[in-house]
Amino acid sequence: MSKARLMQGNEACAEGALAAGVKFYAGYPITPSTEIAEIMAEKLPLIGGTFIQMEDEIGSMAAIIGASLTGAKALTATSGPGFSLKQENLGFAIATEVPCVLVNVQRAGPSTGLPTSPAQADVMQARWGTHGDHPIIALCPSSVQECYELTVKAFNFAEEFRQPVIMLMDEVVGHLREKVVLPESVEIVGRKKPSVSPDEYIPYENNESRIPAMANFGDGYRYHVTGLTHGENGLPTGKPAVAEKYLERLMRKLDPYLDRIQRYEEILLEDAELIVVAYGGPARSALEAVHAARSEGLNVGFFRPITIWPFPQDALERYADRRFLVPEMNSGQLVGEIERVVGRRQVERFNRIDGELITPDQILTRIQEVMIHV
Amino acid sequence: MFSDIAQYFRTEALPHIWCPGCGIGTITAAIVRSIKTLQLDQNKVVIVSGIGCSSRMPGYLDFNTLHTTHGRALAFATGIKASRPELDVFVIMGDGDASAIGGNHFIHAARRNIDLTAIIINNSIYGMTGGQSSPMTPHDKRATTSPYGNLERPFQILEVAKAAGATYGARATAFHNQLLTKLIVNAYNNPGFSVVETISQCPVAYGRRNKFKTPADMLLWQKEHGISAGRKELGAEDFLIGEIFKAEAPEYTQEYAKLRQRLKGE
Numbered sequence: 282m283s284k285a286r287l288m289q290g291n292e293a294c295a296e297g298a299l300a301a302g303v304k305f306y307a308g309y310p311i312t313p314s315t316e317i318a319e320i321m322a323e324k325l326p327l328i329g330g331t332f333i334q335m336e337d338e339i340g341s342m343a344a345i346i347g348a349s350l351t352g353a354k355a356l357t358a359t360s361g362p363g364f365s366l367k368q369e370n371l372g373f374a375i376a377t378e379v380p381c382v383l384v385n386v387q388r389a390g391p392s393t394g395l396p397t398s399p400a401q402a403d404v405m406q407a408r409w410g411t412h413g414d415h416p417i418i419a420l421c422p423s424s425v426q427e428c429y430e431l432t433v434k435a436f437n438f439a440e441e442f443r444q445p446v447i448m449l450m451d452e453v454v455g456h457l458r459e460k461v462v463l464p465e466s467v468e469i470v471g472r473k474k475p476s477v478s479p480d481e482y483i484p485y486e487n488n489e490s491r492i493p494a495m496a497n498f499g500d501g502y503r504y505h506v507t508g509l510t511h512g513e514n515g516l517p518t519g520k521p522a523v524a525e526k527y528l529e530r531l532m533r534k535l536d537p538y539l540d541r542i543q544r545y546e547e548i549l550l551e552d553a554e555l556i557v558v559a560y561g562g563p564a565r566s567a568l569e570a571v572h573a574a575r576s577e578g579l580n581v582g583f584f585r586p587i588t589i590w591p592f593p594q595d596a597l598e599r600y601a602d603r604r605f606l607v608p609e610m611n612s613g614q615l616v617g618e619i620e621r622v623v624g625r626r627q628v629e630r631f632n633r634i635d636g637e638l639i640t641p642d643q644i645l646t647r648i649q650e651v652m653i654h655v
Numbered sequence: 656m657f658s659d660i661a662q663y664f665r666t667e668a669l670p671h672i673w674c675p676g677c678g679i680g681t682i683t684a685a686i687v688r689s690i691k692t693l694q695l696d697q698n699k700v701v702i703v704s705g706i707g708c709s710s711r712m713p714g715y716l717d718f719n720t721l722h723t724t725h726g727r728a729l730a731f732a733t734g735i736k737a738s739r740p741e742l743d744v745f746v747i748m749g750d751g752d753a754s755a756i757g758g759n760h761f762i763h764a765a766r767r768n769i770d771l772t773a774i775i776i777n778n779s780i781y782g783m784t785g786g787q788s789s790p791m792t793p794h795d796k797r798a799t800t801s802p803y804g805n806l807e808r809p810f811q812i813l814e815v816a817k818a819a820g821a822t823y824g825a826r827a828t829a830f831h832n833q834l835l836t837k838l839i840v841n842a843y844n845n846p847g848f849s850v851v852e853t854i855s856q857c858p859v860a861y862g863r864r865n866k867f868k869t870p871a872d873m874l875l876w877q878k879e880h881g882i883s884a885g886r887k888e889l890g891a892e893d894f895l896i897g898e899i900f901k902a903e904a905p906e907y908t909q910e911y912a913k914l915r916q917r918l919k920g921e
Contacts, residue, residue: 340730347734507722
C-alpha cells in the first residue's frame with residue numbers, strides 16, 4: 282500500500298534517491314540543502330551504502346564520479362556557492378559520461394548572497410556553468426511529491442543516458458512541508474552494461490543509441506577515462522576528425538530521447554490569451570493566480586516546464602501566437618528561453634529578487650496590468 | 656628491458672608525450688614493476704591521476720585508469736576506494752598537482768588514512784605549462800614565474816603527510832629505481848594512506864634554467880644527494896631516501912565496514 286506522509290522537500294529528495302537505489306553520497310555542508318546529507322549519513326550505512334563528508338564541494342563532486350565508475354548510483358547536494366565549485370567536475374562527468382545526480386537547492390546570490398532566502402538564481406548556471414559545449418539535464422520540482430518523483434527520474438535519466446542530472450530545487454520546495462504519497466515501488470532504470478567480452482569492448486562506442494555501454498571499474502573491462510577529448514577507445518586524441526565525432530555525439534546524445542526527457546505541465550491553455558510560464562516554488566503562486574484570474578473572467582493559462590534543460594521548446598512553441606507572463610525569483614533567466622521560442626514582443630516579465638517568495642496576489646496584479654490596463 | 660612488463664601497457668597509446676630525458680618514464684616502469692612484484696590482479700587495479708605531465712601516465716597503462724581534473728585525483732580515488740574497497744587504488748600526482756591545487760584533498764586523504772597508494776612525482780616545476788614554480792620548487796631556484804629565483808620556501812611533502820595523519824611515507828628518486836620499486840611495494844602493503852615522493856628530473860623546464868646541462872647531470876645530482884638514513888650527515892642539498900615514517904591508525908574503509916556491521920547488529 283502507498284504511504285501518505287508529511288515530509289519536507291529535501292527529505293523527499295533523499296527518500297526518492299533511496300528508492301532509486303542510491304548507494305553513495307559525498308557532500309559538504311551548505312544551507313539550504315544540508316538535510317539531504319544528514320539523511321544520507323544516517324541511512325546509507327544501513328543499506329550497505331556509503332556516505333562520506335568530503336573536505337570541500339569540489340572533492341564531493343569528484344568522489345561521486347569515482348564511486349559511479351565502480352557501479353554505484355551516486356548523489357551529492359549543494360546550494361549556489363557550492364554549485365559554483367561543483368562546475369569543474371560536473372564538466373568532467375559530462376565529458377566522460379559518468380552517471381550521477383547533483384541536487385542544487387537554490388538560494389539567493391550572487392556570491393554568498395542572502396543565506397538562505399529562496400531564489401531561482403542558478404537557472405543559467407545549470408545550463409552553462411561548466412566550461413565548453415555540453416549537454417545537460419535539469420529537473421525542477423514544484424512540490425514535495427515532485428521532489429520525490431523527480432529524484433527517482435533524475436537517477437533513471439542519469440543511468441540510462443550516462444549523463445549527470447541536476448535536480449534544480451529552490452529553498453521554497455526544499456524546506457516546504459506537505460503531504461506526499463510514497464508509491465510502493467518505483468520504476469528503476471539501470472545503466473547499460475557491455476554485452477561483449479572485454480576484448481571487444483569499446484568504452485565510448487559511437488553506436489546507434491548514442492549511449493555507449495558502461496563497464497564498472499573492477500569488472501574485467503579495463504579502459505581509460507579522461508576529461509581530455511577522446512576517441513571511441515577512451516584514449517586522448519588531438520585529431521580534429523576524432524574530436525569532432527566525439528563532440529557531435531556528446532552534444533546530440535539526448536536528441537532521440539527528448540520526448541521522454543522534456544516534461545511539462547499545461548493547465549487551461551486552450552483558450553488562454555495570456556500564458557503564465559512558471560517553474561519551481563513560484564509556480565505554486567502562479568497557478569493560484571491563474572485560477573483567481575479565471576474567476577475574474579480573464580482567459581489565462583499556465584505552462585510549467587518541469588524539465589528546465591533541455592528546455593521543452595517544441596511544447597511551448599505551439600502557443601507562439603499567445604502572450605506570456607514569466608514570474609521568476611531572479612532578474613530574468615528562463616524568460617530568455619521563452620523569448621527565444623515565442624519572440625520578445627509577446628513576453629512580459631515579473632521578477633522578485635529580495636529573497637521573498639513571489640505571492641499569488643503579486644502575479645494576479647501583474648496579470649491584470651497586462652490584460653486589462655494595457 | 657621493457658618486455659617483462661609489456662603486458663601492463665596499452666601499446667596502442669604509445670608513444671608517450673614525455674620529453675627526452677624526462678624521469679617519468681623510468682618511474683612508470685618502477686610503478687608497473689611494483690604491481691608485477693605484488694602480483695596484483697590487473698582487473699582490480701585502478702590508477703588515478705590529476706593533471707600534468709606525470710598524470711598522463713595512466714593512459715599508457717592497461718588497468719582501470721582515470722585521468723581526472725587538476726589536483727582532484729585523491730578525491731576521485733576516495734570515491735572509488737570508499738565505494739569498492741577491494742580495488743587496489745594507486746594515485747599518480749605531480750608536485751604542483753598534489754601540493755598546490757590538490758593540497759586540501761591531500762591532507763584530508765591523509766587524515767582519513769584511506770587505503771590509497773599515492774605517488775608524487777616531484778620534478779620541482781610545472782612542466783606541462785612550460786616551467787612555472789610550484790610549492791615544491793626549492794628556494795632560490797629559477798622558473799618562468801620566478802625569473803629572479805624562487806622567494807618562497809618549498810613544502811616538505813612527507814612532513815605534511817605525516818602531520819596530517821598518513822601512515823606511510825617514503826622517498827626515492829628516478830635514479831634510485833630499484834629502491835623506488837621496493838618502496839611502492841611497501842607503500843601498497845601498508846593498510847592506510849601511503850605516500851611515496853619520487854624526485855624526478857625535468858631537464859627541459861627546470862634543468863636548463865638551473866645549471867643542469869644534461870638530463871644525466873640531473874640523475875647524477877639525484878644519486879649524489881639522495882642519502883639513505885644514517886649514511887652521513889645531510890648537506891644543504893641532500894635529502895633522505897628510503898622509508899621516512901611509518902605509523903598505525905584506523906583505516907577509513909575498514910572503519911566504515913565496521914560501522915555497517917555494527918548497525919546490522921542493532
